[in-house]
Amino acid sequence: MFTGIVEEVGRAAEIRPRGRSLQLQIEARAVAGGLKVGDSIAVSGVCLTATRCTQTGFWADVMPETMNRTAFSRLRPGDPVNLERSMAADGRFGGHIVSGHVDGVGEVASLERDDNAVRMRILTPPEILRYVISKGSVAVDGVSLTVARLGSDWFEVSLIPHTLSVTTLGRRQPGSLVNLEADVLGKYVERLLEARFGQAGGLTPEYLREHGF
Secondary structure (H helix, E strand, O other): EEEEEEOEHHHHHEEEEEEEEEEEEEEEEOOOOOOOOOEEEEEEOOEEEEEEEOEEEEEEEEEEHHHHOOOHHHHHOOEEEEEEEEOOOOOOOOOOEOOOOEEEEEEEEEEEEEEEEEEEEEEOOOOOOOOOOOOEEEOOOOEEEEEEEOOOOOOEEEHHHHHHOHHHHOOOOOOOOOOOOOOOHHHHHHHHHHHHHHOOOOHHHHHHHOOOO
16 A cells, blocks of 8 residues: 655666557666565555666566556656555555556646646546545545546646655646555445445435435
8 A cells, every 4th residue: 555655766777668568667766765575655646566676776577557557658768667565564544545456547627726736627527526525535546645626528737846746746747647546545435335235336315315314
């Protein structure tokens, strides 16, 4: 589990395609210290397993499911990536619950200066947007953010100068693709309601009317 608080911006040093998958070498400094084979690490929001560790980074395998769900298909050698090690049991919970299981890809639609912040609007597929709520939490490229505004096919986040300077979000431009992970709590609630009421959509107006509500 992660919290969406980026520890370091690393670099995709080498990418080795393997059919529909690939092997990825990440250059890093802070997160490489103490990293062991088998450890989990979030790379721009994607939970990967370290398969080889060095003093200057690590290697990881990226499977086809990850390629289909994320923006890794556009990753190129030299590209910066957000890095976060899995949360320590005695660590501070600075962001929100982030699993590193990316739901899909959004597209940066616009960037607008708002005093000391930048408002980023992200076009979002409906199957992800259904879990996004105003003032709720969302992970964008592994960064824990608060939803500032919500539209029919987009949401906006407000980025402070610190976030812009210590993550890759400060490098994003309109048209950039970003990895999105909605708050997992909403997904569990929906799944439990479906199981409880025996239908897709869970607790519906029709069900409430039938039962006298």
